[in-house]
Amino acid sequence: MKGFNLLLIILAVMMLTSMAVAEQGYRSVPSTLTEESAACLECHETIIPAMVKEWRYSRHYGANVGCYECHSADPKDVDAFEHNGFTIATIVSPKDCSKCHETEYLEFQKSHHADAGNILGSLDNVLGEVVEGPMAAVNGCKQCHGSIVEVNDDGSLTPETWPNTGIGRINPDGSKGACSACHSRHSFDAALARQPENCGKCHLGPDHPQKEIYEESKHGIAYYGNIDRMNLESSSWVVGIDYSAAPTCATCHMSATADLPITHDVGDRIS
Secondary structure, three states: OHHHHHHHHHHHHHHHHHHHHHHHOOOOOOOOOOHHHHHHHHHHHHHOHHHHHHHHHOHHHHOOOOHHHHHEOOOOOOOOEEEOOEEEOOOOOHHHHOOOOHHHHHHHHOOOOHHHHHHHHOHHHHHHHHHHOHHHHHHHHHHHHOOEOOEOOOOOEOOOOOOOOOOOOEOOOOOEOOHHHOOOOOOOOHHHHOOHHHHHOOOOOOOOOHHHHHHHOHHHHHHHHOHHHOOOOOOOOOEOOOEOOOOOHHHHHOOOOOOOOOOOOOOOOOO
């Protein structure tokens, strides 16, 4: 009987611990950080606690991927700078992400999304810069299409070109795009990337009203009416298996189906 009571106590403690972790929004997987990332947290947990909390919620946290694993830089990089004894870069580019996510990187680099920055050399952008002014071009064009990020001599980024998470951003290392355009920092939660609002950050308005069209379609109506059945946090998220209420943009353009794998080339299936 005593053994049974002890078991109940252990189970209760485990349940309360699990509830506390869930309430904090953290992943329950324990993490062992590198010395470099642990050193980053000594300051960042005090200075920018919200950012750190988002990271603790991420799958990166569970996989022991910390600040330094993403932000470390080669001293030869044009945007590298010294910070408290570490050589880092502000931008974590798709090329940096490819150290772990090579397939996704290669798919993305050949996509239409990656080429969105081509508008910067087009007549549309010239008219925006000249007629409406640089700030209008920044807000109206570059926040979605991306900027050509320019670097100062000290490795800092010019305020005219940064911050920017445009999908076709031209990074100092030559790579195109910004993974954080869809996988918002620092949780990088897949559930965010699967929602139509994520795509609506850029695909809306009179010149590309895809979000408004979706919202008024049967697909959109079904999605918003059954969002609690969409299982957006699933690790697999296969239509017809993990959810069936409605497709989102990601369902057709990117996500896995019973006979198609995930792809980060959003135009591949249309072709």
